[in-house]
Structure formats: C-alpha cells, structure tokens
Amino acid sequence: MYPPAHFQEHDIKQLHALVKQFPLATILVPDVRNSLNNLCHIPILFDETRNVFIAHVAKHNPLAQLNTKSVKLLFNGDNCYLSPSYSNNKTLPSWLYSSVQVIANVDIIKSNDEKDKIMRQLTSHFEQGFTPMWTIDDVPKEHRKAMYQQLAFIELTPTNWQGNFKLSQNKPLDVRAAIKHNLTLINKHTIAALL
Structure with missing residues (x-):
C-alpha cells in the first residue's frame, strides 16, 4: 500500500485546512493526444458550506472544455x-511534506449572475489583508461583462479526498518532539505545527 497507512491523513478537517492555507491547485487534466495529463495551476477556493470548489480560468484553458468530467486536484502544503x-x-x-489529492467533477457555470457571484466570492476572499481592498465593482459593469466573456467559471464538486502527510509519524514521540523543536528554530512553523 502506498502511501503507507501511517502517512495517510483521513481527518477531513486537516485536509480542508491544508486546502484553505495552500489554495493553489495543480489540476491534472486528461489529454486525448497522449497518455500523459495536461497540468493547470489555478488558485481555488473551497466553499465548505456548499462542499464545492470555485475558480475561474481563461476560456481557452483545457479545464474549460471538461464540463461533467472528473479531474484530480493536487494541493501541496509546506x-x-x-x-x-x-x-x-x-x-x-528525509523530506517532510503534506499534500491533499481530490477527485472532483467539473461544472462549467453558464449563468451571468452565478459568474458574478463566483468572481465576487473569489476576490473578496483573496483580497483579504490588502489595503485598500480591491473589489470587482472597481471595474465598470460593461468592462466586467467583456472580461467575463474571456473567462470560464467553474465549480468542482469533490467525490474523493486523500491526504498524504509524511511527518515522521512512524517515529517515537521523543524523536518527533525533537524534530518539531528544531523545525521551529529554523522558522518552519507551518510544518512544525503539523507534527
């Protein structure tokens, strides 16, 4: 079995937390021309209340052609x-890491109201901490409509979550405590917090 059972993470709250903290997804998109996948790197927001990821991509992105298909999303932590x-x-x-893989079904959004809602949700989330905070209303309505024509708005519904957290879980507690302490000393706080 790979990854070994002691490196598999099944706590859905931990998986959601990693996706929230590291929202840049690597998406494996099937390529009919060869046996390998295309890769798309897309910032994605997971809406826990609706159990759906939301994103937008350029309309020529291969992901925009996969309505009703399944894709794999990869999220890498520290x-x-x-x-x-x-x-x-x-x-x-060794190397310590945390990652989440999600199989999700693609739904391309057609409604202009839903497109605007997704854009507002994405920008208000990712603009947090910026001063001044930019809003989509800073773009005139006619320009927004033209901009939306160049984008595909996507909802991705997860069907399977898998976590792979290789954090020395197979080591004794005293060894893990030493690793955590030393990682903290070199400012690797994010990964130390997972130990």
Whole structure:
C-alpha cells in the first residue's frame, strides 16, 4: 500500500485546512493526444458550506472544455528537508511534506449572475489583508461583462479526498518532539505545527 497507512491523513478537517492555507491547485487534466495529463495551476477556493470548489480560468484553458468530467486536484502544503541532526541522529535524511489529492467533477457555470457571484466570492476572499481592498465593482459593469466573456467559471464538486502527510509519524514521540523543536528554530512553523 502506498502511501503507507501511517502517512495517510483521513481527518477531513486537516485536509480542508491544508486546502484553505495552500489554495493553489495543480489540476491534472486528461489529454486525448497522449497518455500523459495536461497540468493547470489555478488558485481555488473551497466553499465548505456548499462542499464545492470555485475558480475561474481563461476560456481557452483545457479545464474549460471538461464540463461533467472528473479531474484530480493536487494541493501541496509546506515541505522541508529533514536532517538527521534535527532528530538527534535517530532518523535518516528525509523530506517532510503534506499534500491533499481530490477527485472532483467539473461544472462549467453558464449563468451571468452565478459568474458574478463566483468572481465576487473569489476576490473578496483573496483580497483579504490588502489595503485598500480591491473589489470587482472597481471595474465598470460593461468592462466586467467583456472580461467575463474571456473567462470560464467553474465549480468542482469533490467525490474523493486523500491526504498524504509524511511527518515522521512512524517515529517515537521523543524523536518527533525533537524534530518539531528544531523545525521551529529554523522558522518552519507551518510544518512544525503539523507534527
């Protein structure tokens, strides 16, 4: 079994938290011309209340052609090299990471009202912390309509979540505590918090 059971993360709250903190998804899009996938990198917002991801892409993006199809979304959290010195020489050199894979069904949005609603939700979320905060209303209505014609608005409904958190879970608690302490010392707070 890969990944090993001790590196699999099943806590849906942990998976949602990683997606929220690291919203840039790598999306595997089937390519009929060869056996490999196309990749799209798209910031995506997960709306927990509706259990749906929302996004927009350029209308020529291959994802915009996959209405009703399934795609795989990959989200990567923080990662870092693990030196044996961080574990009092009780581990081999390794790499720590966290990732989430989601299989989701694609729904291309046609309604202009829904497109506007998605744009407003995305911008209000991603604009948090910016001063001044930009809003879609800063763009004149006619320009917005023209802009929306160049975009595909997408909802992706998850059908399967899978977490892979390789964080030395197979090591004794004292070794994990040493790793966490040393990661904190080098400002790897995000990954240390997961240990």
